[in-house]
Amino acid sequence: MTLAWTQHLVVVPVLLPLLCGALLAPLTQGRHHLKFALAYGSVLALLANALALVWLADGGGPGFTGNIGVYFAANWAAPFGITLVADRLSSMMLVLTALMALAALHYAQPRWSRIGVHFHSLFQFLLMGINGAFLTHDLFNLFVFFEVMLAASYGLLLHGYNVARLRASMQYIVVNLAASLLFLIGVAMIYATTGTLNMADLAGRVPALVDPEAGLLKAGVAVLALAFLVKGAMWPLGFWLPTTYAAASPPVAVMLVLMTKVGAYVLLRIWLLVFPQGTEAGFEDTLRFGYDALLWGGMATIVFGAAGMLATDTAGRMAGYAAIVSSGTLLAVIGYGQPLLVTAGLYYFVASTLAVAAFVLLIELIDRIRTPGAAMLALTMEAFAVEDLPAEPKGKGLPAAMAFLSLAFAACALTIAGLPPLSGFVAKFGMFHALLNPGPGMPAIDGTGWGLMALVFVSGLVTIVSLMRFGVRTFWAAEIMGPPRLHAAEAMPVAGLLLVSVLLTIQAQPVFDYLARASADIHRPGLYIDRVRGTPSVPAPTHTAEAP
Structure with a gap:
């Protein structure tokens, strides 16, 4: 048996940013163009590698038996070695990570990446941790990648x-250190x-557990889930997120949007693998563990995020609460x-992540036209109901930069709120269709399903009201407005x-088809168990002794 060359692509998303980050670390402050070129080239290579993994996983390419690629680090077979697994879902997440990283790096190039010496090296190590969390199939190595990502x-x-x-960083560090302790416990x-x-080995052993071992396992998984729910911002554990989003620099906030989704991804991966939604004789309670807590906790998180959006006037905090609604x-x-x-939830995962990321980049550009006097005037007019009488037209059109900001804001608002015609609407329509038409063998929608549908619908209305309120204050009510100064490298991301x-939106059907295949894979835990535990290590080459 030999290892197909395509299987080595599974480890590239971890090794490439690690090597690039180590190469960038000793470079001095003045070499901005060289550091940007190396970092940007690394992310472009990661995107190409992720697209190749999507093609291999979806087509069952060489070394991807059952549409799953398995890589054993140091050639130690499962369950003893470090196992990396690339399937349709993890490959899609790698593509999303590379796209977000390209946008963040491009935006940071004119200004933010030049402030500190080690921005690019830290950025590469962050990518290493995120990619490793998506690929690893071992809980301890998941902890290692989480710590690399957090550090x-x-x-x-x-x-x-x-x-x-x-101040926000200190809160963020303390909260995540506490989550790391829960993770280890x-x-x-x-x-x-x-x-x-x-x-995979854990999933194969769970059905055979009996009390008290089954009870201890549930307690351990519950403690582990708390760490992921802190990162995923479930109510009441997501109190830190709006403050952190508002305080972070725009390119870092883009990656924080993705990091918030890592917690939801890990929960999806672990729960559907270790606690599958089918039933087996004698183990129904164990296999269904935790789903109700995720459902009701998610619904409470939607309510909390929607209420937060209505209560805040700060765009950064608004983006944070929008991310909380998405996570819920x-x-x-x-x-x-x-x-x-x-x-449909996976489609919403991608659409909401892209929209919130675009919004956090847009906030800084919008702030350049919102002088303190303009903001105060807009709030005063709203508070005292000052009548905005129509003025005589001055015959001056909107500059191109102003038109770009307003159109981009409208697109972000529509997508985040889930209104037509962009991808947010397609995602929510898909979720409503799935709830009303559950498919063969699934129970019809019940009161909980109707409640979830109502919450998703109402949260979208609350979101569009909050964002449009901010847009009116910014683009219409503010009379003191400076000319926006936009750099091409900031507008392009x-x-x-x-x-x-x-x-x-345009390619919704093929994307949904791909995600349906990914969903079908993760709902068949036996496929992963057989693929990971059944893959042997590569035997050492044999050498024949020469005749004397």
């Missing part, structure tokens, strides 16, 4: 620090119960337990993310 994010969040950013309890941390929707989708709904959102 890099600590430095990036403090990048270009001011008082508000320093949960991992220790799971290992003490099952004797393994490999996800994803957690509720996981907890509802329906394959067709998971398919916003336009690029929104263009991808438009392409998602």
Whole structure:
């Protein structure tokens, strides 16, 4: 048996940013163009590699038996070695990560990446941690990649620090250190119960557990889930997120949007693998563990995020609450337990991530036209109901930059709120269709399903009211407005993310088909168990002795 060359592509998303980050670390402050070229080239290579993995996983290419690519680091077979697994879902997440990283780097190039010496190296280490979290199939190595990701994010969040950013960073660090402690405790309890941390091996051993081992496993998984729910911003654990989003620099906030979704991704992966939604004789309670908590917790998170959007006037905090609504929707989708709904939820995952990322980049550009006097005037007119009488037209059209900002804001608002015609509407329509038409063998929609549908619908209305209120104050009510100064490198990432959102809308059918295949894969845990545990290590080459 030999290892197909395509299987080595599975480890590239981890090794490439690690090597690039180490290469960038000793470079001095003045070599901005060289550092940007190396970092940008690394991310472009990651995007090409991720697209290749999508093609291999979806087509069952060489080394991807059952549409799953398995890579054993140091050639130690599961469950003893470090196992990386690339399937349709993880490959899609790698593509999304590379797109977000390209947008963040492009935006940071004129200004933000020049403030500190180690921005680019920390950014590469952050990508290493995120990619590793998407690919790893082992809980302990998931902890390692999480810590790499968090350690890099600590430095990036403090990048270009001011008082508000320093205060938010301290809160962010303390919360995530507490989550890391919970992560370790949960991992220790799971290992003490099952004797393994490999996800496929763990999934194969869970059905055989009986009390008290099954109870200890549930307690360990619950503690582990708390760490992911802190990162995924479930209510009441997501109190830190709006402040952090508002304080972070725009390119770092883009990656924080993605990092928030890592928690939801890991929960989706672990729950559907270790606690599948089918039933087996004698183990129904164990296999259905935790779904109701995810469903009701997600619904409470939607309510909290929507209320936060109505209560705030700050654009950065508004973006944070929009991300909380998105995370709550994803957690509720996981907890509802329906394959067709998971398919629509994955589409919503991608669409909402792109839209919120474009919005956090747009906020800084919009702030350049909102002088303090303009903001105060807009709030005063609204508070005292000052009549805005129509003025005589002055015959001066909007500058191109102003038109770009207003159109980009409208596109972000429509997508985040889930209104037609962009991808946010397609995602919510898909979720409503899945709830009303659950498919063969699935129960019809019940009161909980109607409640989830109502929450998703109402949260969209609340979101559009909040964002339009901000838009009216910014683009219409403010009379003191400076000419916007936009750099092409700052406008292009916003336009690029929104263009991808438009392409998602135009190509909704093939994207949904791909995500349906990804959802079908993760709902068949036996496929992963057989593929990971059944893959042998590569035997050492044999040498024949020469005749004397």
